[in-house]
Amino acid sequence: MSVIKTENICKNFGSLQVLKNVSLTVEQGEVVVIIGPSGAGKSTYLRSLNRLEKLQNGKIYVNDELMEDRINGKNHSPITKKRREELLLDMGMVFQRFNLFPHKTALENVMLAPMHVKGMKEAEAKAKATELLERVGLGDKLDSYPAKLSGGQQQRVAIARALAMDPKVMLFDEPTSALDPELVGDVLKVMKDLAASGMTMIIVTHEIGFAREVADKIVFMYDGAILEEGTAEQVFNNPKNERTKQFLDSVL
């Protein structure tokens, strides 16, 4: 069963075509790493999946349900708005700039959505948030405000916050790009543990070593299109496309 499937999705910003017929299938439990140069459309692709960007054309299936079926910007998907909201909750997202809520403590950041979206009782939400923050190694930072945390700690709170909604797939948009080099490892470790626990993940990253280690599938995006996909072995060791080779030479 696929958790996410996109078929020929297209996105323009004005006259700029940012996604050109991107088709990708992500199976249950699979870890997909998207690589590619800046401006390739990687962020836009992730953001389209959970509707932070509206597509012009193409289909998005979530758990094999047709969530988006856009033709010239109009959605022809048969599902109700309510069902779509439910499907969207299956996706958790982690941003490059963390986007934690600065007026709330780590614990409150993680508790907010379960309480207000799922109607979870405060005590239950607190127990769950505490457990998640312990899981990402921040059991001693429950009552800290984001401003008092390092970038790496903030990003781990953000991961816990997304996990609190029990998503079926986690989307990561360059989760370590804004971090000081010495803080990257802690975040990658949390992500590796998450992958090992069987979470389905789509990760945009420039951390090639990490990608090699966790990815079931590597996708190379360039200029709004997927130019190559395969296992880490195939894409990193024997890239077929000239662009892929050039890109790998530039980052390795």
Place this chain on the structure above:
Amino acid sequence: MDAIVNGFNQIVGWMPALLQSTWVTLLLSVLSVLAGLIFSVFLALGKISKNKVISGISSAYIFFFRGTPLLMQLFFIYYTLPQLVPALNISDRFTAAWLAFTLNVAAYLAEIIRAAIQSIDKGQMEASRALGLTYRQAMRLVIIPQSIKRMVPPICNEFVMVLKDTSLVSIIALTDLTYQTKIIASNKSSALVYVPAMIIYLIMTGVFTYFFNKLEKKLSVYE
């Protein structure tokens, strides 16, 4: 020396009337800003709404009340409105002044609130939406609480402006501090009365500014 003692005695004699009218000035300012604040939240949310009709109406309102003189608005409500719509005859000067100031200050406050809301990083709304919060929930739980800290200083500033601007109401003969001062000046034909009147204004703005500064310091704890 005699002239100074004489003047001082005169001022003391005027104080009861001046203080009584100070109360009118203060009450008008506070009530206008309070009512205006409530109204302005709706205007601000209206202006940033995706609904074109709502945002159009809010924008037009703000444009009108910021784009015409407050004095004209006061005249309009006190003189013109009763002529156009007899049912809206506000004979009480205080109520008319309160209405005019509320409508006017709401437009200014709305711009302050809108600017504060829109100054919050877009990532906050995106993170909220990605977590499944609705737009309204995101506004209420995430965006507005963060923006309050940024709107407090300009709102306090606006209050001090309003406190001074209320002197305009003397033109419709509402006995505020300015009007009372004018009455004394012409009855007793002594322009000396402007001195204590201005000092009273200065004390009021000074006291409010002092407490507002303390409030701002308190709000800037984290960040």
